[in-house]
Amino acid sequence: MRVLHTSDWHLGRSFHRVNMLGAQGEFIARLVETVRAREVDAVVVSGDVYDRAVPPLAAVELFDDALHRLAALGVPTVMISGNHDSARRLGVGAGLIGRAGIHLRTEPSAAGTPVVLADAHGDVAFYGLPYLEPALVKDEFGVDRAGHEAVLAAAMDRVRADLAARPAGTRSVVLAHAFVTGGRASDSERDITVGGVAAVPAEVFDGVDYVALGHLHGCQTITGRVRYSGSPLAYSFSEADHRKSMWLIDLGADGSVTAERLDCPRPRPLARLRGTLDGLLADPALDVHEDAWVEATLTDPVRPADPMARLAERFPHTLSLVFDPDRGPDEPGVSYARRLSGRSDQQIAEDFVAHVRGSGPDERETAVLRDAFDAVRADDTAREVAR
Template sequence: MRILHTSDWHIGRTFHGNSTMDALAEVLGALTAQVRDNAVDVVVIAGDVFDSATPSGAAYTLLGDALVALHETGARVIVTSGNHDSAARLGFQARLLRDGIHVLTDPLAVGVPVTVADAHGPVHFFGIPYLEPAIVRQHWPEGDGSGRQLRTQAQTMAHAMDLVRAGMARHEGRSVAIAHCFAAGVDATIGLEREVRQGGLDVVPLSVFDGPDYVALGHIHGRQKLSDRVRYAGAPLHYSFGEQDKPRGSWLVDIDADGLAEVEWLELPVPRRLVTLTGPLDELLSAETVAAHADDWVCAVYTDAVPQTEPMRRLRESYPYCAMVQHQPEVRAEADERSYVQRLRNAVTDADRIDAFLEHVRAGQGPTEAERGLIRAILDERVRAEALV
């Protein structure tokens, strides 16, 4: 049996205020072509289908179009919910969907598989929706079997996987588990969710996933191989500049009569490349640099000693897709580390005090000669005005 493992579509997410709907539709079209070209039997979408618990009408339309297109290839489609999804909204049409499209959002059905047969017999797919302990605890008041309440996602996921293994015991054959969580062993530099960066890491031990022939995980936006049989596919689009160098794609998983046989990475196209350009603003606006990146999403980091006037406006005149601009002055090795109070101790005149202030806010860079002339002119004008009073 051939399985395509994808996740974290985040339909409806914006990129620095720009819609990603058209780009995502293009990428999902390419993914559908890969399903057809590789004769995939089952497509697994491991959570975060939507970016919001209240998706727009356009987001539902895009999801519907994608599911129909995948179904028309002849593949079965199995979808689980993630932390960004509303399980109720994602799953409300589950009973009405055409045969071959399965949306699994009910925690109480974790141990009940979707079974797909091939020439070697059944393969059982166990979908685990995102499990927020405070919400799903009511469904399992007995806790983890030792009398302890389910308080962490690690405990909750361990209990869910116990239910999966119990389901495996009742249903002979090969098995695949689908889950959405943060598993131990993930490279924390690759595409973490916004909530993960802002909060603590509720890490699920890798041993929790023992048992199934393959475990398709979602929640991390970069591909990850935690073991031969436990993997993250990542998001199909780049949703932040931190992900710009990470490949986009999905895992093509082959299961034979004995279980997991082979896993191959299928690259997806990148509709618009993301780049971070660093250097003085004039250098970023040079004809050579602009020619190389005019069609890219650009994060511009200009390193001039002082803030420049209207940098975003100037950049967008050359880079229509400049999404972000940052001022990060180069720190010189000989930079003066004195505090502002220390600088003022040696300031005698008003001009000295202005120099001290500029050096402090500019990481040691004092006024230019042109600025000194302007400062002297202003101070002289003030003296003349006071003399007339």
């Protein structure tokens, strides 16, 4: 069976105030054409279809158009909700839409109930594990402590139990939206850390033939059977070096996996430039970036006059301007953003405690901070779900 694996469309998202709906439409067109030209048997979309719980109308219309075009090809599609989606909203009408071959899996309780498709070699069971917010689903899965590994492991126990009851030789595909150990994150993904832990081991998914992951925006291979497709478009400058693509998966009669990487259309290249303003304006090596979306980090010791206007003369698509004077880390005036770069909310809070009283938090205080951050994030998620 030939499966096209994609995820993290984030319909409705902009890129530094640039409307991306046109580029997202081009991606949908490429997706549909790939399904037709490469004789795809099934499409899987592993969450974050939309960028927010209540998407703009134009994004909903684009999604509706994508569903109609996929249904018209007669190729089944399986989709799950991600941490950016409202599972309830995305799942509205799932029963009716399913009759057209578009299978929406947004309910955690249905983790062990697959969409079963068939090819010349027999059945393939597609299990949809929507984003599982631990604090909200721990009771559904009967786990004592809310954590990503615990709830995903319980969901996979249901998958394996259902698969074991099916005829021998039934192949399996799992769609999941999670941060799996070994994956590389970017700046455009929403933090899903719980209890100080964001990642789950790939071994959680043992026992199935292919795991189509979503959440991380870089296309990457965790194992030969566990892969991220990544987002089809760049949504932050941290993705400047990403090759945006989809996975074309051939699932053999024996469950073997062959993967081919297919490129997505790129509306414009990205460039991250760093140096003094005069240096950036004069360096001939930067000619190749004059048509790119640019993030410029200026290292001038004194902020120059009209930097954005001057940059735009050479780089008309400059979208982000950062000031980071070259100073030693202990020199006064080093930017706040630079001091906090790469640090989690938990680490920042612990540093603040140490700064205020001269010593960092003890084990009990660290646990209190961690539980507070988890509670705030879970409350935010619950409010989005309720919208």
